[in-house]
Amino acid sequence: MLTMPGRTNPPALTPAEALGASTTEVGRPRLAGLDGLRFLAAMAVLAYHYFAVNHEAWGERTTDSFPNLQPVLAYGSFGVQLFFVISGFVILLSAWGRDVRAFTASRVGRLFPAYWLSIALVLVLLLAVAPGSKDVGLSDTAANLTMVQRAFGVHDLEPVYWTLWAELRFYVLIGVLLALGMTRNRLIAFAAVWPVVASIAVRSGNETLATVLVGSDAPLFAGGMILYLLLRERRSVVLWLVLGLNVALAGLMSGRSQSLRIEGSTTLSVEPQSYWLAILACFALVVAVTLTPLSRLSWKWLTVAGALTYPLYLLHSSWGQWLITKLHPHLPTAMTFAVVTAVMLLAAYLAHRFVERPLGPRLKRAVARDLGRLGALVRGEWRVGRQAAGRQVAAAHAPEPEPSTSR
Incomplete structure (x- = not known):
C-alpha cells in the first residue's frame, strides 16, 4: 500500500516500497509509464x-502543404495539457517530505541548465545562422534568462517557453503550501478551491488574479495532484469528486483556451466536443499509467525517453523548422521529418548527458546551500532583534535605582 502523506506521523513505508517501482536518488518512485507519457506529449x-x-x-504555408494532415496533428498541441496533468502528479510526489528550500533547489537544478542551453542555441540561430529572421535584443535576452520574462511583458525567445511560465507559477503555489504545512486535508481543499477561484478570475477578467493562480490551466495541475492522492485512497469518494470537478473545469477552461491557441496558429476551428475529448484523454492516460496495472511498467527505455523529454521540448521548435527549410528541397517529406526528428533527439540526448546531468546537481546543491545560509542569516537577525526588544522591555519595567547621597 502506498504511504500517504500524513499530518504529523512519518510513513511506515517509503513510496517506492509501496509502489514496488524503481526509485530516484532521493528514494521516490519512478513511474516509467509517466516517463513514456511525457515523451509522447513532447512528440x-x-x-x-x-x-x-x-x-x-x-516551402509554402502548412495549410497548403498538408491540408489533410494538419487537422489531425493540430491536436498534438494538447500534449501541453498532458504535460500539466503529469506535472501536478509528479511535482506533488517530489515535493512531499521536503521543505521549501529543498523543493526550490530541486526545481532550479532541474529546469535551468537545459533552459539556459536552449536560449544560447536559439541565439546562435537568430544571430549567426539565420540573422534577421527574428528581432532579438539584449534586454529581451536578459529577461528570458530569468524564465519569468512574461511577468515583465517581454516576449519569449522560443514559443514553447510560455508553458514554463505556467509551471513556475504552479511551483510557487506548491512552495506556499509547503511553507504553511502540506497535509492531506489542506491539499484536498486547495485542489478543490484553487481551480474554481482561478476559473472565476479568468471569466471575470481579473488578469492579475488569473495570472497568480495559473489561469485556465489550474484544473490540470490540481487534477494531477488529486491523482497522486488517489494512489493512497483509490476508494475515496471525496477525491474522485474533486478529480471530476477539475476534469470538468479543465475541459471548460483549458480546453477552450487551447482551442483558441490552435485557431490562432493554424486557422483551424476546434469544436467543443473535440477539445473536451482531448482533455478527457489527457486525464485518462495519466490514470492508466498510475492507477492501473500499467503502473508496474519498468521498461528502461521509457525512463531514457523521459530523460530526453524536457530538452527535446525546449530545442525542437526553431532549430527544427530551420532544418526543414534546408532539407526539404532535397529530401521527401517523410525522410525530412525523420532526419529532423532524429537530429532533435540527438541534441536532446547531448543536452541531457553533458548539460543536465553534470550541471543540474551542482546547481541544486549551490541553491540549497545559499538558501540555507540566507535562512540562517534571517533567523539570526530575527533572534537578535527579539533579544534586543526583550532587553528594552526589561529595561522599561526595571525599578528606578535609588539616588546616591553625597556626603
Missing part, C-alpha cells in the same frame, strides 16, 4: 509545430 507537440502550425518551412 505530439513536435509534430504539431512541424506539420500544423502555419509556417513556410516546407
Whole structure:
C-alpha cells in the first residue's frame, strides 16, 4: 500500500516500497509509464509545430502543404495539457517530505541548465545562422534568462517557453503550501478551491488574479495532484469528486483556451466536443499509467525517453523548422521529418548527458546551500532583534535605582 502523506506521523513505508517501482536518488518512485507519457506529449507537440502550425518551412504555408494532415496533428498541441496533468502528479510526489528550500533547489537544478542551453542555441540561430529572421535584443535576452520574462511583458525567445511560465507559477503555489504545512486535508481543499477561484478570475477578467493562480490551466495541475492522492485512497469518494470537478473545469477552461491557441496558429476551428475529448484523454492516460496495472511498467527505455523529454521540448521548435527549410528541397517529406526528428533527439540526448546531468546537481546543491545560509542569516537577525526588544522591555519595567547621597 502506498504511504500517504500524513499530518504529523512519518510513513511506515517509503513510496517506492509501496509502489514496488524503481526509485530516484532521493528514494521516490519512478513511474516509467509517466516517463513514456511525457515523451509522447513532447512528440505530439513536435509534430504539431512541424506539420500544423502555419509556417513556410516546407516551402509554402502548412495549410497548403498538408491540408489533410494538419487537422489531425493540430491536436498534438494538447500534449501541453498532458504535460500539466503529469506535472501536478509528479511535482506533488517530489515535493512531499521536503521543505521549501529543498523543493526550490530541486526545481532550479532541474529546469535551468537545459533552459539556459536552449536560449544560447536559439541565439546562435537568430544571430549567426539565420540573422534577421527574428528581432532579438539584449534586454529581451536578459529577461528570458530569468524564465519569468512574461511577468515583465517581454516576449519569449522560443514559443514553447510560455508553458514554463505556467509551471513556475504552479511551483510557487506548491512552495506556499509547503511553507504553511502540506497535509492531506489542506491539499484536498486547495485542489478543490484553487481551480474554481482561478476559473472565476479568468471569466471575470481579473488578469492579475488569473495570472497568480495559473489561469485556465489550474484544473490540470490540481487534477494531477488529486491523482497522486488517489494512489493512497483509490476508494475515496471525496477525491474522485474533486478529480471530476477539475476534469470538468479543465475541459471548460483549458480546453477552450487551447482551442483558441490552435485557431490562432493554424486557422483551424476546434469544436467543443473535440477539445473536451482531448482533455478527457489527457486525464485518462495519466490514470492508466498510475492507477492501473500499467503502473508496474519498468521498461528502461521509457525512463531514457523521459530523460530526453524536457530538452527535446525546449530545442525542437526553431532549430527544427530551420532544418526543414534546408532539407526539404532535397529530401521527401517523410525522410525530412525523420532526419529532423532524429537530429532533435540527438541534441536532446547531448543536452541531457553533458548539460543536465553534470550541471543540474551542482546547481541544486549551490541553491540549497545559499538558501540555507540566507535562512540562517534571517533567523539570526530575527533572534537578535527579539533579544534586543526583550532587553528594552526589561529595561522599561526595571525599578528606578535609588539616588546616591553625597556626603
